[in-house]
Amino acid sequence: MSFDQTQQQRTQLFLNALSDQGTVDELGTGNIRDLISNVLFPGHTVLHTRAKYLLFLPRDFSRLASKTVDALVDEGKKAEGRRIKTLRQRYEAEGLRNRGIIGYTTGSETKQLPSGSYWGLLRQLGVYRGTGSLWDYYRDLATHNAALAQRSILHSEEDDEQRAPSGLWAEYPNESPKYDGFSLSPDEAQWLQERFLDSDDSPEEERSLTTWLLEKGGKDSDREWISGLAYVWEHPLTDQFPARTAEVMWLGCDVDQLLFGARILYNYLCAHHRPDKGEAREALLDRYKNAMSEWRSEIDKDPPRPTLLTELDQWGQGRLGTIQASPAARLRWRTTLHFAQRWQQLVTSSADLLVDPNAHEHIAYRERTLKPGRARLAKPYDRLQGWGGDSGYSRLDYNWSPAARILDDIHLGLGTPRVEVVREDAAATEVNA
Incomplete structure (x- = not known):
């Protein structure tokens, strides 16, 4: 299949929701999450880990030499396997977990290789200058390599070093042995910074938070990079964010605050109807009772404004028009909004949601409605046998976590002055670095 850019972005968003347990969407509100995420941090997904993959991939894939699509697919997979092996060896002594090595346990057999995860962002940043999917790249490269072989059996060493047609990849910095693994050289970091900044042609007040957080990066910057924030709205300079984008950010924050209660209640009901009684079930019930109590206290202290979902709908309808969403996507939006509106009514009127x-x-x-024949909360509740808890049970950060790690890598390479936010027992302290 050959996807245009819009189709590919939609497909990637869908795959993300299926691939990451932190975004499991039991109640069908993922369309809200995805619309907002793509305004705040466009192109980022939960599958992204480290910035240097944006350099690894063009370096590895521009050297593929096979002459058929099938052979290129195999060669590309082997190249990614070698990269995984190199990264494993680099970090093995320090520990592999939480390094951001995609496929560190299964190697090239991992379900989602870096090429599949990063291809959309490579295109968005203009690192890959082609117009199609990864499959389209293999097809174009096969044609190019076959034509190259037809012209001459012999080729220069220079051809070996740069197999791909020159127009398919942006010119990238040379590798530096001093900066191995995921560390970025100053040249690499500056190159990535420029790619992000150049790719955002939105009006000043609508620029992405990725762009704003990168634009003043550098060792002489008067704007510190703040590392360790759980949510982007915790940043001390939110009042300086691009105005329209900041409005969307706060809208997302407020909507998630409201809908988190629905996710708590869903998990409580799953625990309540779990057929196998015992300590595990009781522990889950206590967990969600406490969570609901805490959430209710927050809501009572700072109730959602009556116009919140009207504001969300007005913005969402406009956004769906901008991206030329399909009729099916617009219908899903309406059903999601109806669900959220009814939930807000219940939050306002119910004395105790756990027994309502x-x-x-x-x-x-x-x-x-979302999962006919597969719903957990349907008699005889046999799908809840042994249910372990925490299904779609998380606060939304709208892809801040993966975006922040990439931004952190780039700012480290740039030498931007930084502040580390260290969290201990829910208390945050700042450490200048």
Whole structure:
């Protein structure tokens, strides 16, 4: 299949939701998450780990020499396998976990190789200058390599070093042995900074937060990079963010605050209806009772404004028009909004959502509608046998976590002055670095 850029972005968003447990969407609100994420941190997905993959991939893939698509697919997979092996060897002594090595346990047999995860971002940044998918690249490269072989059996060493047609990849910095693994040289970091900045041609007030957080990076910057924030709205300079983008950020923050209660109740009901009784079930019930109590206290202290979902709908309808969303996507938006509106009514009117049958039915009906024949909250509840908890149970950060790690890598390479936010027992302290 050959996807245009819009189709590829939609497909990637769908794959992300299926691939990462942190974004499991039991109640069908992922379309809100995805629309907002792509305004704040366009091109980023939960599958991204480190910035240097944006250099590894063009370096490895521009050297592929096979002459058929099938052979190139195999050669590309082997190249990614070698890169995984090199990274494993580099970090083995320090520990492999949390390094961001994609495929560090399964190697090239991992379900989602870096090429599949990063291809959309490579295109968005203009690192890959072709117009198609990874499969289209293999097809174009096969044609190019076959034509090259037809012209001459012999080729220069220079041809070996740069196999791909010169127009398919942006000119990238040379590798430096001093900066191995995921560390970026100053030249590499500056090159990536420029790619991100050049790719954002939005009006000043609508620029992405990625762009704003990168634009003043450098060792002489008067704007420190703040590392370790759990959510981007915790940044001390939110009042300086691009105005329209900041509005979307706060809208996302407020909507998630409201809908997190629905995710708590969903998990509580799963625990409540779990057929196998025992300590594990009781522990889950206590966990979600406490979570609901804490959430309710937050909501009572700072209630969602009555116009919140109207504001969300006005913005969302406009955004769907901008990206030329399909009729099916617009229908999903309307059903999601209806679910959220009814939830807000229940939050306002119910004294105790944990025992409110209307709230219970609202959550159960939503899941049955989304997953007919597969819903957990459907009699006889056999799908809940041995259920382990925490299904879609998380606060949304709208892809801040993967974006922040990439930004952190780039700022380290640039030498930007930094502040580390260290979290201990939910308390945050700042450490200048």
